[in-house]
Amino acid sequence: MKDEFYIGYLPKAPKRIARFVMVFVLLLFVVMGSVSFFLSTSHDHINNGTYEYGELTELKGVIQMEPVPHIRVLADDAGKVGKNIMLIDFGKFGARSSVEKMQEKTGGNISDFEVTIRGTLVYQDGFTLLELTEKDKALLNHQPLNNSTRYEAITSNSTSVSLMGEIVDPKCYFGSMKPAQNKPHKSCASLCIAGGIPPVYVVQTEQQLAEYYIIKGVNGEDINNEILDFVAEGVNIQGKVEKHNEWNIIYIDPSQIQRLN
Template sequence: MKKNDEFYVSYLEGSLGVKTKKVLKRFAISAILLLSVSALLFSFSQKPFKNASFELLSETKITGTFHESPYPMLRVEVAENTFKNILLVGFGKSSVNPYLKSIIEETKDIKGKTLTIEGNLIYYNGKTLMQITNDEKVTLSKANASNKIPLQNVISKMTLQGEIIDPKCYFGVMKPGKGKIHRSCAVRCISGGIPPVLATTDDNNISQYYLLTDLTGNPINQEVLPFIGKPSEIKGTVQKMEDWYLLKINPKDIKVTSELSNIY
């Protein structure tokens, strides 16, 4: 050992040399800077939380015209000749159908009838859903049904890229509500009867959402389960129903792709 070499003995106080102290100090400073920069870069790489709302702890009462086109909705007049179609879902990962059973048995057919429903609102990006947790909070209104069932206007055949999601979690509590993190939850929700939705963006990078149906306009829950949460290309016929788009598809035409468009 050279004369100027430092030798550290842990049990001897003050044996840590000047050179060793400088090296340890430089290492500690470098490590702190590296961790700080890494944390900053990681935070910038994360996508922001969606500005979604799920009024889980409060209930809202709404009145409108019930229809299934093909999923249960309540058509509500929010301004003169302006309507919003609120998608109805059940508690947890179930459809709204069990909560409508009592009133259907009582009135036989509720399509086109005016209902008053009290439940939890979910809304994001112009879309509104309502979670119903108690069938006693679904009542037939005494008011006359002044609102008609919305018309579906054919736009064109399209090929769209995006991701099949369940709107309850995507518009509500899941942040993020896409990809692998969302897949298992969405599969259970859609298999439980919650309508499947294709989330995508248009040419102007504006988010768009399409309720998926089969070619004849019927629900298509089970058929899309293998594709949920995966980047997909889907071709079908687009129809507009006031504030919602519908995409009529053949599940055989769904293709899983390697890239996913920005759906936020």
């Protein structure tokens, strides 16, 4: 039996060669399809965070510097429904510097004024941030606060906890990057936290939901630099948790953080 030999200028390939090529192509499609399916189903789910890039939103409320810079806004005139919105600066920086410059413009303690500010919203799972895209120019208006009790913080008693989760930077995690967690995001998250953006601890519950805790030192101090080695990694932390309105604040000793094996 003569061996089949393919010559490129012939209109058709020999039957055995044609069958081999067809089978090979079909197998290639099956293998590539299986690999694609595996990769698409095995990677981390991209979260539903939103970063309203290019869209500025105005908010009216009272700015507080502790436990982290934030503005308290009210959803009703009676002041019974409100929300804490963390303030962050443009880029990879915290908002303290910009808020301090806003305070200079008011001529007093900024918490004694009801202010209108403008910025870019970042949000996910009910946790909201406002990027001061225009920095201190985000302050549009201010007037003396007549009824401070409407904006008073409600703080719960602290409880001791031991939790397992991941330390993230909230700006990227809640919307400006998706996904923004685990080791592939470590360098970016470290830059954000080193720049003053408050670190947040994410804990997954048994119901596949997430709980969020703003991290502070034992005495309420910022410990951004002290936790940089543990950012974007699975860690166990122990400390005391208290509620600040709807926020969870966890006070920890960074030397007691333990990596998860």
